[in-house]
Amino acid sequence: MRLSHTVQASDELINGRWASELIAELPERLSTRILELAEQQPQQEAIVDGGVRWTYAELANEVHAAVDWLAALGIRPGDRLMAVSENCRALVVLLLAASEMNAWLAIVNSRMSAKEIDLIRDNCEPRRMFYTSAVSGEARAHGERHSAEIYHHVSLDELMIGALADSAPEPVHASGAEQVAAMIYTSGTTGTPKGVMLTHRGILYIASISGGMRHLTQGQRVYGVLPISHVFGLASVCMGSLYNGACFYPIPRFEASALVRALVDERITVLQGVPAMYARILEYLKQQGMALDAPALVYISAGGSPLDSDIKRRVEAVFGLPLHNGYGLTEASPTISQTRIDDRYMNTTVGRVLPLLEYRLEPLGSTDDEAPETGELWVRGPNVMRGYFRQMEATRACLDDNGWLNTGDIARIDESGELYIVGRSKELIIRSGFNIYPPDVEAVINEHPEVTLSAVVGRQITGNEEVVAFVQCEPGSTLTEDTLRTFVAERLAPYKRPSDIFLVDSLPATATGKILKGSLHQQAKEGMPHV
Numbered sequence: 001m002r003l004s005h006t007v008q009a010s011d012e013l014i015n016g017r018w019a020s021e022l023i024a025e026l027p028e029r030l031s032t033r034i035l036e037l038a039e040q041q042p043q044q045e046a047i048v049d050g051g052v053r054w055t056y057a058e059l060a061n062e063v064h065a066a067v068d069w070l071a072a073l074g075i076r077p078g079d080r081l082m083a084v085s086e087n088c089r090a091l092v093v094l095l096l097a098a099s100e101m102n103a104w105l106a107i108v109n110s111r112m113s114a115k116e117i118d119l120i121r122d123n124c125e126p127r128r129m130f131y132t133s134a135v136s137g138e139a140r141a142h143g144e145r146h147s148a149e150i151y152h153h154v155s156l157d158e159l160m161i162g163a164l165a166d167s168a169p170e171p172v173h174a175s176g177a178e179q180v181a182a183m184i185y186t187s188g189t190t191g192t193p194k195g196v197m198l199t200h201r202g203i204l205y206i207a208s209i210s211g212g213m214r215h216l217t218q219g220q221r222v223y224g225v226l227p228i229s230h231v232f233g234l235a236s237v238c239m240g241s242l243y244n245g246a247c248f249y250p251i252p253r254f255e256a257s258a259l260v261r262a263l264v265d266e267r268i269t270v271l272q273g274v275p276a277m278y279a280r281i282l283e284y285l286k287q288q289g290m291a292l293d294a295p296a297l298v299y300i301s302a303g304g305s306p307l308d309s310d311i312k313r314r315v316e317a318v319f320g321l322p323l324h325n326g327y328g329l330t331e332a333s334p335t336i337s338q339t340r341i342d343d344r345y346m347n348t349t350v351g352r353v354l355p356l357l358e359y360r361l362e363p364l365g366s367t368d369d370e371a372p373e374t375g376e377l378w379v380r381g382p383n384v385m386r387g388y389f390r391q392m393e394a395t396r397a398c399l400d401d402n403g404w405l406n407t408g409d410i411a412r413i414d415e416s417g418e419l420y421i422v423g424r425s426k427e428l429i430i431r432s433g434f435n436i437y438p439p440d441v442e443a444v445i446n447e448h449p450e451v452t453l454s455a456v457v458g459r460q461i462t463g464n465e466e467v468v469a470f471v472q473c474e475p476g477s478t479l480t481e482d483t484l485r486t487f488v489a490e491r492l493a494p495y496k497r498p499s500d501i502f503l504v505d506s507l508p509a510t511a512t513g514k515i516l517k518g519s520l521h522q523q524a525k526e527g528m529p530h531v
Helices: 019-024 030-040 056-072 089-100 114-124 137-145 200-213 231-243 256-265 275-288 309-319 392-398 438-446 481-489 517-526
Strands: 045-049 052-055 080-085 104-109 128-131 149-153 157-161 180-185 195-199 221-224 247-250 270-273 299-302 323-328 335-338 358-363 375-380 405-413 419-424 429-431 434-436 451-461 464-473 500-504
Touching: 019 200, 030 056, 030 089, 030 200, 030 231, 045 056, 045 089, 052 056, 056 089, 080 089, 080 114, 080 137, 089 104, 089 157, 089 180, 089 231, 089 247, 104 114, 114 137, 114 180, 114 195, 128 137, 137 157, 180 200, 180 231, 195 200, 195 231, 200 231, 200 335, 221 231, 221 256, 231 247, 231 270, 256 275, 270 275, 275 299, 275 309, 275 451, 299 309, 309 323, 309 438, 358 405, 392 405, 419 438, 429 451, 429 464, 434 438, 438 451, 438 464, 438 481, 451 517, 464 517, 481 500
Parallel strands: 045 247, 080 104, 080 128, 104 180, 221 247, 221 270, 270 299, 299 323, 464 500
Antiparallel strands: 045 052, 128 157, 149 157, 180 195, 323 335, 358 375, 375 405, 405 419, 429 434, 451 464
16 A cells, blocks of 8 residues: 555445444443343353353343442442453453443453552552452452452352542543443553553444454354453453353463363354464473364454464464454554454465554655565554543554554555554664564564574664564473574574574563563563573
8 A cells, every 4th residue: 555545444244234334333332232132132141151151131130230239339420440350250240330330440450460550550540449359369469458358249259349439430421432431551561551441432343343253143152261451352352252142251361271171161163362372272282192172163363462474374284274363452442453254364464454444554764675665554443542541641642633543563555455564663673774573583483393482672782783582492392592593594684683592481471472572672681581
């Protein structure tokens, strides 16, 4: 596409209906359609949480009961609630009950540090805090630290509830395009966490359009291991399942062995994860000397971090299904593009932009002859956040007055409209005048059969920048730095080759498996890994 030229993605047929029709019928609140489904398919399973199995009728009853319970706890329209949680039915009910009450729910992963949790609490100023202590020892520890009280809920299992705070409620908007449903906080590793204000309409656009494209319908069983505290888990997996009448399995944390069992025992049909999760499944199967048995699985996809061609090839060989790809960010609720269900790509395209979203590529001002058609991706549409809560300056830095969001990602779009993410603009390494995109180098390193994962960062040196690679090897690997360096030298131009390669037991990652490159930047600067 021409740089700086605005394009609106075409309308598309999704399960026999136009995307524009589906968008036009989006309700104003997250909970509305799920409560309607309780009337339309009352006996269809909605939630399976361990040994607890709820139909849509039972889920609706729990949501209505939770509205009364929260009101008795002093929750008012416009209040902000904060859940320190891992995936479970209680978190889903809190989300939907808050929707019914016009309250906002800030969802925070309980595996965050005490400092991060406290920074988020201080920015959010919630009316009350909830801790899902039944499924998370970390949530319990945070609750104890905050002097929260234990509450034994008859349906939701044990919770801890913080004291009622004297916080001012937000204005309530009738329109789902203005009313905030949830806040997801971006990582605080580089400073104060930012609360991304996600609207009901933004989340529902993703649930309806992205979910519809994955053929999420009644009868599908979706393994929900991606944290709901991450926007991918919230909008695409949790709400994508329930909005479309499927059955959602909230899983507190990823364990390869448990997932492999569930594929058989529960006949899981849909699996969404991050590339690191798939790499660990392959590692587990190899360790156990077993083949994958997934009798009902029909759809697998990866997102949350770049998918390289080697992991894609290996996963597809084991699963016997195409590994679908997508791209997004928290500020876009999150999905911007995804491969369509009938696509069969050998490359790592992140698919076409979702229907009716607007997008453009802004020139980088680079003189790199290798990629003259790349630019910084900007998007506009119903899924774009309202902004960062109480952080106007940070909001203005990425969201303009006309609703355009600067993704901060460098992209290219081919003649058929397929989007390729080249790298993060802030992670771009410029070495001797050449642009180096870390995913390119990582993809080559990951091709080595003894490598599980890798992460590449830049390191400033006098008058230049150099490439540093952190590499996580397969268990029991005898791979040496010299052997890997030789392997890479045969496949990469000299300027792209790492100056330092650190072999590590594991890479620092978030709960979703996203590599914490901020930590690696600091270690590269120090020249000594401590992962």
